Amino acid sequence: MILGRVVGQVWGTRKHPRLERQKMLIVRPLCWYGPDHPTDHLVAVDPVGAQVGQDVVVCLGLPARLALGDPRHPVEASVAAIVDRVSLSRSAAARPFFRFAGDRRPEGLEETP
Amino acid sequence: MILARVIGPVWGARQCPALEGRRVLEVQRLGLGRASGGEEIRADCDERHLQPATLLAVDALGSDAGQLVLVAVGSRVRDLTLGPDVPTKNVVVAIVDEAFLDPSGTGGGR
Numbered sequence: 001m002i003l004g005r006v007v008g009q010v011w012g013t014r015k016h017p018r019l020e021r022q023k024m025l026i027v028r029p030l031c032w033y034g035p036d037h038p039t040d041h042l043v044a045v046d047p048v049g050a051q052v053g054q055d056v057v058v059c060l061g062l063p064a065r066l067a068l069g070d071p072r073h074p075v076e077a078s079v080a081a082i083v084d085r086v087s088l089s090r091s092a093a094a095r096p097f098f099r100f101a102g103d104r105r106p107e108g109l110e111e112t113p
Numbered sequence: 114m115i116l117a118r119v120i121g122p123v124w125g126a127r128q129c130p131a132l133e134g135r136r137v138l139e140v141q142r143l144g145l146g147r148a149s150g151g152e153e154i155r156a157d158c159d160e161r162h163l164q165p166a167t168l169l170a171v172d173a174l175g176s177d178a179g180q181l182v183l184v185a186v187g188s189r190v191r192d193l194t195l196g197p198d199v200p201t202k203n204v205v206v207a208i209v210d211e212a213f214l215d216p217s218g219t220g221g222g223r
Contacts, residue, residue, distance in 0.1 A: 007145065007214055007215060008154075008212055008213045008214040008215055009212070009213050010116065010207075010209050010211075010212045011209070011210050011211045011212070012183065012208050012209045012210050012211075013208070013210055014174050014176075014208040015174070015183070015206060015207030015208065016174075016194060016207065019206060019207055024114075024183070024207075026116070026145070026212065026214065028145065039115050039142060039144075039164075040144055041116065041143065041144075041145045042114065042115065043114040043115060043116060043183055044114070052213075052215040061187070061189070062189065065189075072193055073193075074185055074190045074194045074204070074206050075114070075185065075190070075206075076114065076185055076186065076189070076190055077114055
């Protein structure tokens, strides 16, 4: 799972039948684990009802399909939760596997020592 | 999934049997870094919205050059849409009519 901010929405009429009536959001990742991803945005299916500007937790891969209730959805990113507050310990942020996307530190991040 | 713009189809004189009759597209990934927010991103979007690198995706929906599409990346999505024998990881799963970017969501002061 990654933390991201909803920056937009996508509409399309011609799509895979299993994507019908699904809300699709453009999410800008706030942080990545492991190797940095080559893209600065993700399109995630949203069963939760997130709004533009909110921070969300995005599931990737099989968990994304399970979060939608059916592993047969042709989807590899979905919104699992809407974030109210993020608190990050300073030592965790310093670990090498944790990095902010594009080395940009998100605003409104609470830090605990 | 990622947003990308279709550059055009790619044909091969000799291709592996599983690709016969399939439409392979060259697509250019959208980079939102330079979008200022409050923008509608349309298929004819400015070059500055696009990343320099392209990738190839197999398309079962029949999208045309210039359209914005949603490309899913991964072997599992490929299995579910095209079948496990097609040698690709990038699949076009939707043709985008409209996309909107909001200024309040741009994050990180960009």
